[in-house]
Amino acid sequence: MPIHDQSYRRYRGGKEKPGAAWVVIATAGIVSTIRKRKFLGLLLFAWLPFFIRAVQIYIASSYPQASMLKPTAQTFRDFLGQQQMFVFFITIYAGAGLIANDKRANALQIYLAKPLGRAEYVGGKLAILACFLLLVTWVPGILLLFVEMAFSGSATFIKSNLTLIPSITVFSFLSVLLASFTMIALSSLSKSSRFVGIMYAAVTFFSDANFEALRHVLRTTSISWMSVPALLEQMGDVIFRQPPRYDTPWPISLLVILALVGVSALVLERKVRGVEVVT
Amino acid sequence: MRAPSYWQASLRIFELSLGEMLWSRRTIFMALVVGSPVLLAGVIRAIEAAGIAGFRVESLRINGATIFGMLIWVLYLRFIVPVLGIFYGTALIADEIEDKTITYLFTRPIPRGAVLVGKYLAYLTCTILVVLPSVMLVYFLLVPIGSASLVSSFPSLVTDLGLLALGLAVYGSLFGFVGARLKRPVVFGLVFAFGWEQAALIFPGYLRRFTVAYYLQALVPHAMPEQSTLGAVQALFRDAPSGLVSLAWLALFWLGFLFLAARTVERREYVLEQ
Amino acid sequence: MTATAQPLVEATTLSKWYGQVIGLNDVTVSVPAGVTGLLGPNGAGKSTFMKLMTGQLKPSKGTIAVFGEPIWGHPHLFFRIGFCPEQDAFYESMTGLEWLTGLLRLNGLDEKSATTAAQHSLVTVDLVEAADKKIGSYSKGMRQRVKLAQAIAHDPALLILDEPLAGMDPIGRRKTIRLIKDWARAGKSVIVSSHILHEIEAMTSNILLIHNGRILAEGDVHQIRDLIDEHPHTVYIRAQHPRELARTFLEHDDVLSLKVESDAVVVQTARPDAFYSRLTDLAASSESGEIAEITSPDDNLQAVFQYLVK
Numbered sequence: 001m002p003i004h005d006q007s008y009r010r011y012r013g014g015k016e017k018p019g020a021a022w023v024v025i026a027t028a029g030i031v032s033t034i035r036k037r038k039f040l041g042l043l044l045f046a047w048l049p050f051f052i053r054a055v056q057i058y059i060a061s062s063y064p065q066a067s068m069l070k071p072t073a074q075t076f077r078d079f080l081g082q083q084q085m086f087v088f089f090i091t092i093y094a095g096a097g098l099i100a101n102d103k104r105a106n107a108l109q110i111y112l113a114k115p116l117g118r119a120e121y122v123g124g125k126l127a128i129l130a131c132f133l134l135l136v137t138w139v140p141g142i143l144l145l146f147v148e149m150a151f152s153g154s155a156t157f158i159k160s161n162l163t164l165i166p167s168i169t170v171f172s173f174l175s176v177l178l179a180s181f182t183m184i185a186l187s188s189l190s191k192s193s194r195f196v197g198i199m200y201a202a203v204t205f206f207s208d209a210n211f212e213a214l215r216h217v218l219r220t221t222s223i224s225w226m227s228v229p230a231l232l233e234q235m236g237d238v239i240f241r242q243p244p245r246y247d248t249p250w251p252i253s254l255l256v257i258l259a260l261v262g263v264s265a266l267v268l269e270r271k272v273r274g275v276e277v278v279t
Numbered sequence: 280m281r282a283p284s285y286w287q288a289s290l291r292i293f294e295l296s297l298g299e300m301l302w303s304r305r306t307i308f309m310a311l312v313v314g315s316p317v318l319l320a321g322v323i324r325a326i327e328a329a330g331i332a333g334f335r336v337e338s339l340r341i342n343g344a345t346i347f348g349m350l351i352w353v354l355y356l357r358f359i360v361p362v363l364g365i366f367y368g369t370a371l372i373a374d375e376i377e378d379k380t381i382t383y384l385f386t387r388p389i390p391r392g393a394v395l396v397g398k399y400l401a402y403l404t405c406t407i408l409v410v411l412p413s414v415m416l417v418y419f420l421l422v423p424i425g426s427a428s429l430v431s432s433f434p435s436l437v438t439d440l441g442l443l444a445l446g447l448a449v450y451g452s453l454f455g456f457v458g459a460r461l462k463r464p465v466v467f468g469l470v471f472a473f474g475w476e477q478a479a480l481i482f483p484g485y486l487r488r489f490t491v492a493y494y495l496q497a498l499v500p501h502a503m504p505e506q507s508t509l510g511a512v513q514a515l516f517r518d519a520p521s522g523l524v525s526l527a528w529l530a531l532f533w534l535g536f537l538f539l540a541a542r543t544v545e546r547r548e549y550v551l552e553q
Numbered sequence: 554m555t556a557t558a559q560p561l562v563e564a565t566t567l568s569k570w571y572g573q574v575i576g577l578n579d580v581t582v583s584v585p586a587g588v589t590g591l592l593g594p595n596g597a598g599k600s601t602f603m604k605l606m607t608g609q610l611k612p613s614k615g616t617i618a619v620f621g622e623p624i625w626g627h628p629h630l631f632f633r634i635g636f637c638p639e640q641d642a643f644y645e646s647m648t649g650l651e652w653l654t655g656l657l658r659l660n661g662l663d664e665k666s667a668t669t670a671a672q673h674s675l676v677t678v679d680l681v682e683a684a685d686k687k688i689g690s691y692s693k694g695m696r697q698r699v700k701l702a703q704a705i706a707h708d709p710a711l712l713i714l715d716e717p718l719a720g721m722d723p724i725g726r727r728k729t730i731r732l733i734k735d736w737a738r739a740g741k742s743v744i745v746s747s748h749i750l751h752e753i754e755a756m757t758s759n760i761l762l763i764h765n766g767r768i769l770a771e772g773d774v775h776q777i778r779d780l781i782d783e784h785p786h787t788v789y790i791r792a793q794h795p796r797e798l799a800r801t802f803l804e805h806d807d808v809l810s811l812k813v814e815s816d817a818v819v820v821q822t823a824r825p826d827a828f829y830s831r832l833t834d835l836a837a838s839s840e841s842g843e844i845a846e847i848t849s850p851d852d853n854l855q856a857v858f859q860y861l862v863k
Contacts, residue, residue: 038463093466104377192377195305197465198366202312205473209358210315216349217323282629283661295655299644379642383703386607387659388631545626548611550571551640 021116025124030131033094042093043135046086050140053079054147061151071148073161076141077240080171084232086136087179092200095129095183097193099272104191108272118272122184129180138172163241171239175232178257182228185264188271204228222247225256232257285396288389292397293404300367300398300405309363309406313413316354320347320420327424342425344432347418348501351439355414356495360443361476363410364450365468367402369458371395372544379551392541399455399537406447411440435500442498449491449533456540459547491532494525559621560585561711561742562606567615569601576601578766579615584744588737590753590774591746593763599746600639602763603715606744607636619711632660635704639715639746641696645689649680649699652688653706660707674706675699679728693720701729705736712736714745718752730755750777785809786825790832791817793842801841805831817846 033039053075060069102108111121145164148157158164182203187196211227224230224246231253237243238250283291300306323346372395375381384394418436422429450472457471458464479486480493487493497519520528560583569577577598591599604610605617608624616623619630644652653671654664662670675684678698683691688699697720704712714733718726733743733756747753753760754774762770762777770777792798795818802808807824822828836844 089466089470092469093463190304192374194370194373194377194465197469198362198369199308201465201469201473202308202362202366205358205362206312206315209354210319213316213319213350213353216353217346281661282632283659288659291655291658294658299646302646379638379640380644382609382636382638382640382642383656384659385609386631386634386636387656388628388661389659390628548609550610 018115018117019120021114022120022124022127025111025116025121026127026131029098029125029128033128033132039093042086042089043132046083046090046136047140049079049082050144053144057144057148058151061148061153071144071157073164073167073240074242076144076164076168077171077236077242079144080137080141080168080175081233081236083137083140084175084229087133087175088201088204090132090136091129091179091183092197094132095180096187096197096200098125098128098184099187100190100193100196103188112273118269122268122272125184125187126180129183130176133176133179134172137176138169141168141172167240171236174235174239174257177261178228178232181261181264185267185271188268220247221245224248225252228260282388285390285393288393289396289400292384292389292394293400296398296401297404300401301408305366305370306405306409309366309409312359312362313409316350316359317413317416317420319354320350320417324420324424343421343423344425344435345501346424347421347432348435348499350417350421351414351443351501352499355410355439355443356446356492356499359410360446360495361450361472361492363406363447364454365465365472367406368451368454369464369468371398371402371455371540372459372549373464376549376551381549382551385549390545392545395455395459395541395544396537399451399540402451402455403448406451407444410443410447414440414443438498438500442495445498445529445533446491446495449495449529449536452533452536452540453491456536456543459540459543491529494520494528494532497525498522562617562619562744563621564602564605564617565615567605567612567617569605569610569613575766577605580766580768581615582761582768582771584761585759586742587759588733588743588745588757590757590760591744591763592748592750592753592760592777593746594748597748597763598766599748599763600715601766603636603639603713603744603746607634607713632707633710635707635709635712637701637704637712637714637717639719641693641720643688643696643699646687648685648687649675649691649702650684652699653703656703657706662707670706670708671702674702677705677732678702694722694725697721698725698729701732705732710741712741712743712745714743716746716748718747718749726752750774785821785823786828788820788822788825788828788832789817789846789848790820790844791846792844797841798835798844801835 053071056069056075057071059066060071099108102111112118142165145158145168149155183196183200186199186203187193190196190199208227208229211224211230214223214226215221224234225248230246230248234244234246234248234250234253235257237245238253244250327343372381375384375394375398381394385391415436418439419429422432453471454464454468457467461467476490476492479490480496519525562582562584564580564582567577567580568575580602591602593599601610605612606619606624608619608627608630611625618624620633622630624630647655650668650671653674654667657667657670658664660667672681672684675681678701680695680698680702683695683699688696691699697717701714701717704714712733717729717733721729730752733745736743737757743756745753745756758774760771760774760777761768790798795813795816799811799813799818802811802818802820805828807822807827808820809823810821812819820828832844832847835841836847
């Protein structure tokens with residue numbers, strides 16, 4: 001009976017160049033998340049507004065009597081605004097456990113003992129969430145433009161609203177950037193995905209509730225920078241060249257968003273470590 | 280040795296859990312949440328004291344009691360109470376399952392339901408101990424603004440405290456049940472508290488009766504702020520039930536969900552993840 | 554094996570599956586009083602069986618009774634049962650003494666008796682000095698011992714221990730083994746699981762062999778030992794002159810097969826005891842050159858399991 005060598009064997013296959021390992025993390029994460037039926041249901045549900053808008057565009061293009069339904073830049077702004085609700089739930093569903101679950105299973109040490117940098121690990125995790133979020137913001141937003149072109153049979157609308165493609169892109173990426181960075185940072189703070197989910201929801205609602213309260217008292221909306229949802233609303237209006245709904249100057253809103261992303265990056269830098277040394 | 284009664288077993292679980300709950304990271308988070316209205320009240324008080332601005336609505340000066348009422352609505356009732364209910368309620372059993380410490384409690388000669396009831400009592404004590412002092416601080420900071428009398432508005436403070444305690448009790452038992460029943464209770468909790476409850480309240484008809492907020496709001500002794508669109512629509516369709524009816528429904532929800540939660544824990548098999 | 558008295562645990566066509574994964578498959582077995590070792594490799598179904606006998610899981614099919622009563626939904630049985638789970642899970646911010654006292658209160662003891670019993674069990678597991686330290690600061694071995702302490706603290710008639718020696722240092726292991734033996738000597742019963750044969754052998758001779766969710770064998774551990782010895786045994790010998798060594802081996806009829814490699818010889822023998830004895834002599838005499846390494850790829854339970862499954 002031949003005896004096979006059961007001892008350690010050195011890997012003799014090819015190796016990827018350093019820097020590409022995030023793709024492995026991202027791919028594995030995307031595949032395992034998409035396999036969950038409930039999540040797939042949530043993704044499908046998030047596309048419902050797209051289909052409703054598509055029907056609206058179809059009716060407006062086909063029936064002159066329904067001209068009031070014709071899409072404008074505001075339509076696309078409103079559509080992406082509505083998608084923020086799905087961004088919120090998908091961020092919690094797909095994002096809360098991204099690092100927290102690895103911490104719970106002590107997998108972080110194992111990951112970081114491989115030829116995988118911390119930045120690559122975080123990049124891979126960010127890519128998982130960003131991918132799903134773009135799938136419910138940027139992808140349907142751009143598709144909606146093509147739907148308009150297909151139903152109207154001309155590119156007139158796009159030509160006269162040339163800024164829409166960059167607007168949809170910039171706003172989608174901005175909201176995805178904020179949601180993914182803050183969620184991943186929160187996920188690195190705990191071992192419980194439930195706790196992370198609640199923290200994320202609390203930060204969102206809490207900042208908004210405080211803004212609402214102060215707004216009532218001070219009778220001004222210039223403090224909208226303290227609410228996370230209001231930050232994006234304000235930036236969305238500016239990006240889509242709509243009249244801003246709050247008195248806060250948009251550069252302040254943008255600065256606060258960038259500050260939140262910066263703080264999240266700082267948290268990730270401190271918390272994503274193979275071994276945490278407590279002094 | 281004699282088996283402790285259901286109530287005794289619950290109390291012993293309560294004793295075992297209270298310290299854990301009170302000195303956990305969660306409580307720090309909770310302190311931040313309930314500390315924010317106090318901070319806000321402090322800022323408002325400072326602005327008023329510095330004479331930077333008088334708080335006015337349509338040229339009418341608003342007093343501290345009105346601001347206090349607004350904070351009860353906007354921060355405590357619509358945000359803090361449901362969030363704490365979700366936060367702790369869903370974790371009553373889920374935390375023990377996740378941490379795999381439930382084994383030690385389920386292999387004792389006590390009914391499993393008592394584990395939930397004891398932990399629920401710990402939740403209630405913990406949240407009441409943090410939320411109610413925060414409300415009182417906000418009250419003492421805000422109400423004197425605009426020379427409102429502390430004495431005359433004191434009964435409304437007592438109502439507020441009772442109302443918030445009741446809210447914590449009802450939301451806690453509801454989400455305790457959700458946590459015992461579902462694998463992903465947080466998403467459901469958030470959808471319920473910030474999706475369903477908000478949406479159902481703006482529709483006329485019976486839908487709103489399937490919310491906790493509908494009955495809680497009927498007991499609030501302050502006027503509902505109507506500045507936001509949602510608030511305005513909710514105020515438009517507001518048909519508050521009487522205090523007694525609200526109390527009866529809230530008591531029913533409270534005891535009903537607590538019973539269901541305990542029964543679920545009693546009967547459900549919890550498989551610990553390997 | 555025949556049980557003279559009422560069996561402690563009695564499983565009848567007991568099965569447990571988690572979705573599509575079978576944890577325990579159609580098990581019918583009686584566990585008698587005394588110390589019983591539940592032996593099997595990782596993933597064999599030992600923990601599932603223990604969770605079923607402690608009422609943490611509901612049988613998917615069949616029944617399980619402890620002290621003659623179904624355990625699911627009968628918490629009063631836990632007066633007589635102490636369970637030490639496998640998982641390393643604790644209320645980290647509590648001290649060992651607080652934790653034990655709290656759990657003992659759930660067993661119906663008043664504050665004073667609970668504290669006394671907790672202290673007593675901490676003495677038994679040699680943790681008195683760490684009694685007032687937080688469990689979060691305990692070493693792995695201390696955590697194992699405090700877990701054992703909560704199982705014995707209420708003086709149960711039946712101790713169920715899931716891998717109690719995992720993570721313990723050699724002294725801790727020896728003490729725990731002694732504790733289990735003393736427990737049995739006091740007329741109480743223990744069911745203990747492990748995947749290491751000699752650990753179980755050190756505690757009891759009565760074992761249940763479990764593999765792939767099925768009970769493969771039950772009875773005296775020496776019979777299992779015999780099976781190991783009778784089962785064709787593979788030995789890998791790395792040597793200076795493997796061909797010379799192979800020639801020496803061929804002179805004996807217990808050698809069933811031989812395979813010579815560049816620096817080693819792989820032997821299958823029917824009588825491992827005799828073979829090892831000769832090998833020791835050979836190594837000492839250096840007659841066939843220097844022997845650098847002797848390993849046996851199947852000197853473990855897996856080989857016996859495979860043999861029994863066949």
